[in-house]
Amino acid sequence: MNEIKDRNSPKVCTWKDPKGCKECSLQYNLKCKFHEKYLLSFLISFLIFAIPAILGLIISGYGWFILGWIGFMLFFFNFWESRILCRHCPFYAEDGNILHCIANYGSYKLWKYNPKPMNKLEKFQLILGFMILGGYPLCFMLLNQQCLILFISILGLISFFTILLLKTCSRCINFSCPFNRVPKNIVDAYLKKNPIMKDAWLEQGYKID
Numbered sequence: 001m002n003e004i005k006d007r008n009s010p011k012v013c014t015w016k017d018p019k020g021c022k023e024c025s026l027q028y029n030l031k032c033k034f035h036e037k038y039l040l041s042f043l044i045s046f047l048i049f050a051i052p053a054i055l056g057l058i059i060s061g062y063g064w065f066i067l068g069w070i071g072f073m074l075f076f077f078n079f080w081e082s083r084i085l086c087r088h089c090p091f092y093a094e095d096g097n098i099l100h101c102i103a104n105y106g107s108y109k110l111w112k113y114n115p116k117p118m119n120k121l122e123k124f125q126l127i128l129g130f131m132i133l134g135g136y137p138l139c140f141m142l143l144n145q146q147c148l149i150l151f152i153s154i155l156g157l158i159s160f161f162t163i164l165l166l167k168t169c170s171r172c173i174n175f176s177c178p179f180n181r182v183p184k185n186i187v188d189a190y191l192k193k194n195p196i197m198k199d200a201w202l203e204q205g206y207k208i209d
Contacts, residue, residue, distance in 0.1 A: 011194075011196065012090040012093045012115075012194045012196070012197060013032070013090075013190075013193050013194055014032050014033065014090040014091060014093070014173060015090075015091075015093060015094045015095075018033055021033065024193075025189075026186065026189055026190055026193075029171065029182075029186045030171050030172075030173055030182065030186065030190065031102055031168070031171045031172060031173065032090070032173050032190070034091065034100050034101065034102060035102075038102035038168075039101075039102050039103070039105050041163075041167060041168070042102060042103050042164070042168060045159070045160050045163040045164060045167070046160055048156045048159050048160055048163075049134070049153065049156035049157045049159070049160040050156075051156070052149060052152045052153045052156045053069075053137035053138070053153045053156065053157075054066055054137070055149060056137055056138075056140075056141040056146060056149040056150060056152075056153050057069070057137050057140055057141070059141075059144075059146055059149055060140050060141050060143070060144035060146045060149075061144060062140040062144070065137075065140060068136070069136050069137060072132065072133065072136065073133065076129050076132075076133060077104055077107060078107045078108060078110075079110065080125070080129055081104065081126065081129060082099075082104070082107055082109070082110060082111060083110070083111055084118065084122040084125045084126055084129075085118065085122070085126050085174065085177060086099060086101070086104055086107065086111075086174075087109075087111040087112065087113055087114050088114050088115070088116065088117060088118050088122075088174060088176055089101065089173065089174035090173050090174075090194070090197065091173070091174075092109065092113045093113045093115075096109075097109050102168065102172075103168065114200075115196055115197040115199075115200035115201075116200045116201070116203070116204055117175070117176030117200075117201055117204055117206065118176040118177065118178075123176075123177075123178045126177070126178060127178060134157050137153065138150060138153060138154065138157075141153065164179070165179060165181060169181045169182075170182065173190065175187045175190075184209065185209065188208045188209055191208060192208070
């Protein structure tokens with residue numbers, strides 16, 4: 001992926017030739033270029049929750065409901081989350097119809113890239129979506145009183161979000177996400193390198209120090 005040169009219309013530096021990043025200090029603070037290891041780390045952390053959750057549904061006698069969970073994930077990641085979160089991310093600015101990023105890789109880009117930060121309604125919807133995603137299998141385990149696998153699944157969910165916050169959200173370039181933990185001085189430095197994104201943020205009332 002790093003062999004792609006200047007593959008973006010809005011010209012965010014994330015999709016410019018990586019040779020120009022050698023002198024940029026932000027490469028040590030942000031996951032601003034796509035690498036397979038970032039995606040693999042995200043997928044493994046999600047499996048820590050997904051595997052016990054799937055087993056819990058089967059043990060609880062709701063195995064067929066796994067299809068409903070998968071259906072919601074397909075809807076959430078490819079349509080809903082893509083609309084409220086992903087289209088604000090610099091990774092989404094790449095030319096082409098397929099998203100190449102460190103989390104929602106492979107999704108079809110239904111929406112136009114929007115350099116503005118997420119609004120309050122979008123942030124609320126994202127939190128709601130994650131609550132449904134995480135709570136769906138847990139509810140059926142609770143209904144069938146499968147306490148042990150429910151406890152293990154909850155631990156898996158907590159582990160997933162902990163790893164997400166510490167390893168991904170602390171370096172993610174989708175800065176307006178409610179889970180983002182990148183320090184403001186790093187956000188400001190990235191925006192200064194990307195005038196189109198910077199102007200869109202300033203129009204929404206953001207202040208650069």
